[in-house]
Amino acid sequence: MGVIGCGGIFRSLHAPYYEVTDRARIVAVADVREENARQAAERFGADPYTDYRELLARDDVDGVDVCVHPRPHREICVAAARAGKHILVEKPMCVNVAEADAMIQAAREANVRLQVAYMQRWNPAYQKLKELLEDGTLGRPFLVYGVEIGWFPPTHPWLFKKEESGGMMIEQAIHTVDAWVLALRAGGPRLCRG
Secondary structure (H helix, E strand, O other), X not given: OEEEOOOHHHHHHHHHHHHHOOOOOOOEEEOOOHXXXXXXXXXXXXXXXXXXXXXXXXXXXXXXXXXXXXXXXXXXXXXXXXXXXXXXXXXXXXXXXXXHHHHHHHHHHHOOOEEEOOHHHHOHHHHHHHHHHHOOOOOOOOOOOOOOOOOOOOOOHHHHOXXXXXXXXXXXXXXXXXXXXXXXXOOXXXXXXX
């Protein structure tokens, strides 16, 4: 694996899983901040880069884990697909539907896998809820309600800029939206127009 973006989301949420699995090995990392790349490289015994394109040029990288902020997701993922790399991209997928369509098309054309890191799909509570919806135990729900509550310091200035993050609905509430989509697919309520 190659990791593109070695900041907080990688260090706190992705890196620990690479440390406990024998199914993937990080061989290269890239970050525009040389110090971030160097620290991640030391942690995993990988080669550091400040330009992700150099990482994509490596033959020993089968897939990439894209852990940068949303604005460059489309550019990086399209380049990764064209380089023949499978892609795991941190949520949100990108900042708008047109970018998502471009990423999907690039992955299809290159015959590589593209997955967005919607981790809640593997949450046992969500999986049980999906099972209960699919087997009819809950009947047909008429309302799905979700709440995102939390506070964090504004340490990432891009987070609050729609053109950089897609907006707070896309950046932070995307896990709830994803759960709604799963509920709809599992036989839950239908969206109404009106």
